[in-house]
Amino acid sequence: MGVDSQIRVATDVGGTFTDLVTFGVDEDSGAIEIRIAKAATTPPDFDLGVLDVFDRAEVPFERVESHVHGTTVVINAITERKGAKVGLIGTEGFRDTLEIARGNRPDFFNLGYRKPEPFVPRYLRREVPGRMSYQGEQREPLDLAPVAGIVDDFRADGVEAIAICLLHSWANPAHERRLSEEVRRLWPEVAVVVSSDITREWREYERTSTAVLSAYVQPVAQRYLGRLDEQLRSRELGGPTLVMQSNCGVASAASVAEAPIMMVESGPASGFLGAAELGRRIGRPDVLALDIGGTTAKCSLIEDGRVRVMTDYWLERDRESAGYPAMVPVVDLVEIGNGGGSIAWVDDFGKLHVGPQSAGADPGPASYGQGGSQATTTDANLWLGRISRDDFCGGEIVPDLDATERALTEVGARMGVGPTEAARGIVRIANNNMVNALKLISLNRGHDPRDFTLVAFGGGGPMHALALADELGVQQVVVPSTASVFSAWGMIVSDLRHDYFHTVLLDVDRASVGAIAAAFSEAERQAVKDFVADAVDAGAIRMERFGRFRYQGQEHTTEVALDADDLAPERLAGLTERFHAAYEAEYTYRLDAPIEMVGLHLVASVPSAAVAPDPQPPGDPDTGPARIGTRTVDFAELGIHEAALLAADALRPGMTCPGPAVVEGAGTSVLVHPGWTMTVDGHRNLVLDADVTPEEGR
């Protein structure tokens, strides 16, 4: 069996289904074959669902060259507060850093605001003497004398994982390393998480919180990954299992198990990476990616085929709570409480709101007929004919139209309108919420959405996408052919990738270019070490360097891509000009002020071996063979239209159809508005183009 016949597999464990995608080469024809499958998710033994989906797709284990796995185990353990009991050791004088946090109160008129409860109570937060300076020099020696007592106390208190975060370990991790060695010597079995192993950025509260959250989930994640690996090995899986991280890359299961917090947003990350890859493959590298699920909508902006990765990530942060920071590389995303299950409600003054409360899966929307009495976005879409009544939830549920009408009537009554008008209102408000989220990632950061292609996925994405596109002036929307397993598809095309963010404080001038170059070299050495530990050939690593700059005195930085030779003194002017330009693009003006460097961002990756199938040539444009009838669809402010109904699985490359139309059967409804035309491309993606430029006036 030759190398060509190897298979790449991705499995994605979701709340309900475990999805699988394989890329393989057909031995006879040489054609690339993509296979997809779904199986039920099987908590708490998630590995059973994974094995099941392998079997359903008839994947020959021994021919698997690599297996990429995505899981929500980390975020679930945090959300459900089902992690380990953590003990924290910090620098003397800073026992309360975790509880002090940053002192902010986002819900500022609310005098009853509740500060988020720290993940480690005060009695499990301990201190050791010893200080580093911000320049990475030892100011006071580390005193390990108290450690034995601390470890004894932690054992007695039933601690399961220990987090270590000492002041200025971003500049010099030596004290943290010695402390962790001592802890491991005294208690070899306990899980230990060291802040500088996860992040080399300053801000002690954020770094402490990161280490604590990672320790909190480490025993859970280690058990999970260990068991999965064991099960797959017992079936003689041919290649390694790689794990999806929040930075849109994959890493070895062993390295992720050491810092499981890296997985915290792996689900959205794989979807956004999939959107980036799809954009590249169809020649549309500038993408607004939109994922509308059951409880939330998430979006991310992709420029020139590249996802943006940042470390300003907070869990459970919203307008009403300060949340918890995890300073790890996470794809830049905006998430709002606005999904299919989001509840519509009318306040005491007649104003309609949608979300952020969600009906969840139980009882779910009113139309599920499971006792839900509150109208949701899904109910509104169903009522307006935007979702098929015959193919509701993939045909698995017969919608309860009486319950739907009752719920919508109740909303309407509070606004003085009937159920249909209420449903239109819900759809429009939901759309507006999502438009504002898309503006946050585009207009607010100096990007014009009209220059982007909107890639819509998730259960609700293709249903709302065109309304959002109209509002934003977006001219093209793409619904991926693999929309129903899009996260798994994203995983299979993702690269091995590590992101390194280091705080580096330097003035940008000729005298400091050597120091800037040295800082990059240090990060690059770390990257090589990490990859080599996972048996990757150092020569295969691709390094991309970014500097994080600002005008002296400012707080926020602007990231600028650097070439290796940018750091030659004579090239400095070019570098500073690129900072000025990037700054001006985002903020509309530039200053004649000194520039300082605050950090570096190194992306080290090994490109995925995933191969792309060739596009199929377009055939007959007539969608006749896919037509299964017509339906009356209410397009909210665009009026009521008789729409052509098309079956997704009968669509073939080259087919084209003007709106109004609805494509069904791909796990979601794709709504083609009047004024838009749908074309099936060579990969069977649905490409929707606006017929004419929307009105002037922007």
Add this chain to the structure above:
Amino acid sequence: MTATADRPTAHDPITLEIIQNSFQAAADEMFVAMKKTAMSSIIYEVLDMGTAVLDEDGELASSGAGIPAFVGVLDKACKVIIETIGSDDIGPGDVFLTSDPYRGGVTHLNDVVVAMPVFADGELIAWTANIAHNSDVGGMAPGSASGEATEIFQEGLRLPPVKAISAGEPVRAIFDIVQLNSRLREASEGDLWAAIAAVRTGERRLREVAARYGVDAFRAASRDFMDYGEQVARAGLAGLPEGTFELEEEIDDGRVLHVAITITHDEFVVDLTRNPDQAEAPTNCTRDAAMIPVQMLFKSLTDGGINANAGSFRPIRLVTRPGSVFEPVEPAPMGFYYDLLLPLYDLLWRCMAQVVPDSLGAGHFASVCATLIGGTHPDTGRPYSIIEPQIGGWGASAAHDGNSAMFSGVHGDTFNCPAEVNEAKNGLVVRRMSLNTDEGGEGRRTGGRGIVMEYELRADDGHATLAFTRSKFPPWALDGGRPGSPNYCEVVAAEDGSTTRYSFASGLDTAPGDVIRIVTGNGGGLGDPTERERSLVERDVRNGLISAERAAEIYGS
């Protein structure tokens, strides 16, 4: 049937709501833009700033994110601009400045308002505006506000409403005046451009909205939004008990403040006439500034939601007396207005806490605890200056122990400075940042903890100004709880190890090795301590927040 149903339906309510959402989004976007680009940490960290979208008459259509404290000044500032400049001289692309508290809409001279008119179809339809604390606007002392000032003329540049950008073109003279009058020219220029970029961002968004939905719908949405704000406020007002409630309290400087709040079915009247005459010291507060705590408390009582507009405050009537600390006449100085504003807020809060104890908890540390530390950075040789408020303990409420280590009630989404950033940026050592375990705040529900922070100074030429209030009178308790603990600071001299305690110190010289210890108060307790659940007392002891002996003494055994 609700009010929406019988309202004239010229515009459908969903469209109006979508436009209103965009007002909020524009105000928020301006806030973020300003925060990201400002040069002064007092703007980007402390958030001594605010943004708003206003209608064509300068009425507040939507306040921005971030903090509550400037919610009610930008409307007044815009009205002053409109009145002074005159509509004939207000055109597309113009940007205006104003900074004179005696004209209105500004709290002290450091706060500069930047406002931009929004035009659509040739008509003025709205304004976008922001206000931010500029680090130095001239005057007799670095930072402009000085405890020594006796007249506003000593506190820096006074800008009447002026056009700084005319149809998109900067008016060079105005920029020159602003910069020439600042000791920190680069920061001054950077902050001013950040403010201009922010109002321009908001202006562009609002123009897009008007183009998309039409000027009529835009205006209708603005009117409707304010009516909605008023409806929410009036519904909240109806839930408050009617009557007149009075309270007076001595503050640390010996003055006695007095508030009388009268609640009727349609008004929330705050009478501040029985307060001291204006001071010669810069602790005066203009009427517009005094309105801020009144609006904030009213908003918290009637509708805790984040968004506010003119309607939210329509039921308020404020009565002040010319020549008093809350309506000073020229040339009274007011650089430290917040040391009066926060006590006023706290007194209003305490007055109402007796009336509606379930919605308002016990007193919090209630001080900005303004900390100004400066000198030459020992590693970079550049001057540094810390201008920061402190975090402290909040009071207990009927349901919960108070929050520990939060900024005061006039702050919002304000972030403290991490020790690691502080040490690098300011060349000092933060030796400690921990919870304050001083006695105080015990009760059935306990007050939250303040903090202890120790700055070890390294600069050879260091200086410090510390202004802590509620140092003499600790945060107040409710319903049999114990009062909290006071705010104070101590300076431990390197030379002889002596410790000096301060509540206010202006222009202290510091030497390398001196330690400034900042201690902020624990919040007030609520309810009889002996009623506290056993398990919670044990938890407090285990967490080292109270000794076993003291716990037995206070909570019983």
